[in-house]
Amino acid sequence: MSSSISSSESDSGWGRSLLACLGTLIGAAALVLALMVVVDPYDSGKLGLLGIDGVNSRLTQITAASRARDPNFNAAILGNSTAQMIEPAELSRAAGMRFVQLYTTGSAPREQLAVLDFFLRHHKQVGALVIAADPGWCVHARPKEEGAPFPYWLYDTSVVTYAMRLISWQAIEQAFQRLGIGLGKRQRMNPDGFVSYEDIWPPGRFKEINAPRDPAPAISTEMRAVFPEISALQDVVRSLPPDVAIVIVVPPTFAPTVPKHGTDAALERRACDAALKAVTEGRLRSNFINYRVDNALTRDRDNFADFIHYRPVLARKIEQGIAASLRDGESAKTDF
């Protein structure tokens, strides 16, 4: 053992050093926490004394909270980047509601349900919900969380869980961005949440990436009927008042990735579509629309940025289908 450690020393300077260390640590933590309480870095509504509106960040997993609690909206679009191109302003105009875009990049259904729960907690009156159901909804067992962890703590009801996460570099950065908005030195993000991905994937280019993540085929017929993510959504929808319109949209993918008729993948797809359709059945002004089809529109590479991200021309068609559904329900004309 090192003698420097085993020897004892009762110099009172050590006591002062310990105090200096702990004092600095606790003092710095208290200062940062105070800043967080005043600013509420993620605009979650759980803290915040300055009344700053909105956030400025492209991290959709954290900015969705700010939009989801905005009382200026009464309808929401949920999904991941496959929902991103649906313009809430267009839907608002067509349907006579106030839509907010709550997509979260790369998110799985469980994460989208957390955002939906947060939105519903902050809105007593909801007009409509639009859910872009990518293949993640068709899994037969909830997968383990992968990739970047989702900030459930932000969408949780607990202030303590939230406050624990505010001791982080990211929270400090967000706090200063919010202060910038409060001081008028920085623009807040578009409140309805629409951000086109065409600024990073310019028109005219097709990247052969992002194949649809269709789940592995079920090993039995019984299992093929089990969709835990859809069941969770069904539970949420059942808890809503009957006048809340629900439109579930399966986003289009580049035609060669559409399951071929007669294959196991097609059987899987049909079972998932049936389960999604069951969620909206019997509800007023609600509908299930499957845009994942093989036709002239989806065979055209110019209509896609990659296998799953479609261009505005398809987004406009989808918006028309959603608006028609919100008007006419299951009998809506949703040509594609």
Added chain:
Amino acid sequence: MLFNDYPFLLVFLPAALLIYRLVDPFPHLRIGVQVALSLAFYGWGSPSFILLLIASIAVNWFASVVYGRVKWKTVLTLAVLLDLGVLALFKYANFILANLGHVFEATLPTLDIGLPLGISFFTFHHIMYLVDLKRGKAPLYTLDRYALYIAFFPQAIAGPLARWSEVMHQFGRQVYVPGWQRQFCIATCFIALGLFQKVVIADSIAHLLDPIYTQAAGGPLGSGDAWLAFCFSFQILFDFSGYSDIAIGLGLLFGVQLPYNFNAPLRSTNIQDFWQRWHITLMLFLRDYVFYPLVNLRFLPRRWLPVQFFGAMLITMALCGLWHGASWTFVLWGVVHGLAQIACSLWRRYGPHFPSWLGWALTVLFVLATGVIFRAGSVEAAWHVFVGLTQPLPLARGPHLWPLIVAPLFAFLLPASQDIVAFFTRRPNLFLAGILGLGLFALLLHMGGRDLHEFVYFKF
């Protein structure tokens, strides 16, 4: 509960320190409270196996008491065999079944049992004590003291493998005696240094390397990523060295000085030197409880003793590999290190003198190359990494590669953590203490924005 987790650092540790501060004046309560805190820590992290830990402590202590009464060495042998049996059941049963299945060309069932947290470490602690008791070197202890030796939370999960003789006499000592503030300053330095190594360096490397190894398991690597995968040994060094330093710091907060586990191993100039500086406590365990017994067995004629010596070295290192995981790649890793130690030993005796810089370079290259086998999970995946080294370095990744620049610099240039801590705690310094507080706060901020990475050695 992890040492690099908010619940531990902000809830459990302050509460444990407060509780221990309150009982410190009462000698008869100290050990009992530390046992309770340790069991609470284990129960939080692995609730399903807390009874296994308690049963393990009770059975082994009972065996020692029976031995103390009747002096039957068989009792201790049976206890050790039982410990190894339990370890084999939880850690190696599926590996054995899979291999039997290959041999008999049959599909044998797999056991759906988890791996109890720290089972290797508490098994080895039992063995160290029982074997020494059998050798007449160890005394008998009361149940509470023995329980603390096995379950002491700073070291129970992943070491260091403290010998009973190193720590038993320290348990139950009064912590808050004159000079305790200095011990706490030293402890805080160890914890800060350990956290830095773990959450800043090791986790950042893991963030870069994990997807690459996932890809290597599926096929060849592209774009020079293999060069990053080649650096895995830096990750495990800072991961485990960081854990060990935090454990040492936590031990000091409760009045126990745990043994050091690393001594700047990547500054070694030969592989034998390396193994005297890397995971020191495991190597001392293997030396005293595997290697020496194998060497001392008289089953070869005297003139064959060198063969027996090197054979024992190879077997010890193969077992060292197997201890790290139930997989042939770990055995291969251990055997390769065993062969390297034999080669090193022969070279030192018969070969020409090596310049130390060349020895250092070869040692580092060897450790990095074998680290790939250790991490890859299969020989095929390791091969994909080695083949990928024919491509140029992935310099296009630019600033994202900073962990793989900082880590080697630290590993090659800086002394061992204990020497760094000793340097900064020679005398009290308010400025440095303030910086340490700020550093700790910065580490908390760093941890707050990231997902947790388990310590690599929790798997072993």
